[in-house]
Amino acid sequence: MSMLELRKVSKVYGLGATQxxxxxxxxxxxxxxxxxxxxxxxxxxxxxxxxIAGSLEEPTSGQVLVAxxxxxxxxxxxxxxxxxxxxxxxxxxxxxxxxxxxxxxVALPLELDGVSARKAREAGLSALTDLGLADRASNxxxxxxxxxxxxxxxxxxxxxxxxxxxxxxxxxxxxSENGEAVMRMIxxxxxxxxxxxxxxxxxxxxxxxxxxxxxxxxxxVDQTAPVPGPESLLRQDR
Amino acid sequence: MSVRHxxxxxxxxxxxxxxxxxxxxxxxxxxxxxxxxxxxxTTLQRLERDGLIESDDDxxxxxxxxxxxxxxxxxxxxxxxxxxxxxxxxPRDELVIKVLVALLVPGTDxxxxxxxxxxxxxxxxxxxxxxxxxxxxxxxxxxxxVDAELFRLDxxxxxxxxxxxxxxRAALESPIAARDDLPRLKRKTGVTR
Numbered sequence: 001m002s003m004l005e006l007r008k009v010s011k012v013y014g015l016g017a018t019q020x021x022x023x024x025x026x027x028x029x030x031x032x033x034x035x036x037x038x039x040x041x042x043x044x045x046x047x048x049x050x051x052i053a054g055s056l057e058e059p060t061s062g063q064v065l066v067a068x069x070x071x072x073x074x075x076x077x078x079x080x081x082x083x084x085x086x087x088x089x090x091x092x093x094x095x096x097x098x099x100x101x102x103x104x105x106v107a108l109p110l111e112l113d114g115v116s117a118r119k120a121r122e123a124g125l126s127a128l129t130d131l132g133l134a135d136r137a138s139n140x141x142x143x144x145x146x147x148x149x150x151x152x153x154x155x156x157x158x159x160x161x162x163x164x165x166x167x168x169x170x171x172x173x174x175x176s177e178n179g180e181a182v183m184r185m186i187x188x189x190x191x192x193x194x195x196x197x198x199x200x201x202x203x204x205x206x207x208x209x210x211x212x213x214x215x216x217x218x219x220x221v222d223q224t225a226p227v228p229g230p231e232s233l234l235r236q237d238r
Numbered sequence: 239m240s241v242r243h244x245x246x247x248x249x250x251x252x253x254x255x256x257x258x259x260x261x262x263x264x265x266x267x268x269x270x271x272x273x274x275x276x277x278x279x280t281t282l283q284r285l286e287r288d289g290l291i292e293s294d295d296d297x298x299x300x301x302x303x304x305x306x307x308x309x310x311x312x313x314x315x316x317x318x319x320x321x322x323x324x325x326x327x328x329p330r331d332e333l334v335i336k337v338l339v340a341l342l343v344p345g346t347d348x349x350x351x352x353x354x355x356x357x358x359x360x361x362x363x364x365x366x367x368x369x370x371x372x373x374x375x376x377x378x379x380x381x382x383x384v385d386a387e388l389f390r391l392d393x394x395x396x397x398x399x400x401x402x403x404x405x406x407r408a409a410l411e412s413p414i415a416a417r418d419d420l421p422r423l424k425r426k427t428g429v430t431r
């Protein structure tokens with residue numbers, strides 16, 4: 001079963017002559033353990049796709065299924081629980097709360113979900129440790145570098161038992177080394193079974209994905225073939 | 239890179255026997271050195287003749303001979319490292335030509351042509367990234383070589399993205415505009431009608 005499935009999803013903003021078709025019958029499936037990159041220029045609809053996939057916005061038509069459940073049939077409470085428990089979000093601007101330490105930021109989604117403060121803090125610390133940030137746990141966001149902040153944001157997105165990671169230009173403001181570190185983390189989360197959708201205009205980031213879909217003017221126009229093994233590039237006669 | 243400078247680089251670490259040089263040359267092949275083992279011994283002879291390296295004994299065959307780099311050889315290597323390769327006039331770019339030609343062919347969706355090339359480039363980049371991922375930063379030379387490929391391919395994808403946007407805007411502003419610029423570009427790209 002797909003962790004995320006979009007079936008002919010369309011999104012129209014505005015009415016009449018001012019209508020904008022942000023998405024047009026977009027279909028997409030993301031299996032557990034795979035990373036899909038959505039590549040397209042700004043204004044192509046890729047961020048809209050992500051907010052609809054994450055139930056932060058509703059489609060005008062079409063279906064969105066998360067772990068087989070149709071979002072349209074879920075109550076507001078159920079959707080809120082799904083967002084808290086199953087979906088992790090990573091945005092370009094990190095969205096960390098400035099008054100909380102790194103560990104508290106990571107533990108927050110669990111605490112909001114009713115997990116005890118102590119258990120949430122333990123899970124938060126373990127997620128930070130996995131990402132090599134154990135020694136930064138008690139730092140506040142303004143005491144961290146851009147790369148560290150984004151790693152904290154990723155720790156928060158995968159803390160607990162989140163199975164779907166949605167990232168919008170996750171390394172947009174970072175240099176190439178930190179950008180690569182962020183993609184390695186998302187890649188590692190996928191190896192542990194998480195399904196990830198990464199929206200980006202950057203081909204180097206997209207190349208970490210198992211599949212790259214190309215979006216243009218609200219439509220998916222193309223996608224890459226499955227990646228062959230590395231032997232196809234190395235040790236060629238040259 | 240030339241076999242000549244590859245051998246000077248290997249000898250700059252210290253004196254080595256011919257056989258060892260050949261082995262190290264072979265081991266480095268693929269990532270950094272060019273593959274041409276047959277040239278190792280003839281190049282060593284020429285380097286010695288030119289005074290860039292010297293050996294212990296003139297009598298023996300190359301595999302048993304021990305070579306060391308001379309001061310002049312070190313100067314030659316240092317100068318070579320710092321001499322920028324000629325990047326002022328790149329060869330005609332086949333991809334650029336294809337996109338420009340696509341503008342000329344009636345009924346061709348140039349943006350679809352661009353997408354076909356973009357997909358191919360991203361697929362290549364995925365393969366290089368797999369290699370980088372599998373290596374996990376252990377082999378520095380491999381990491382650098384893979385990065386060079388990724389940045390090179392990325393630059394081409396960026397050009398395609400920019401071309402895509404430019405063509406879309408040109409079509410919105412005036413359907414003729416995209417063609418008007420072509421005559422001036424003919425000479426540079428070799429595109430002729």
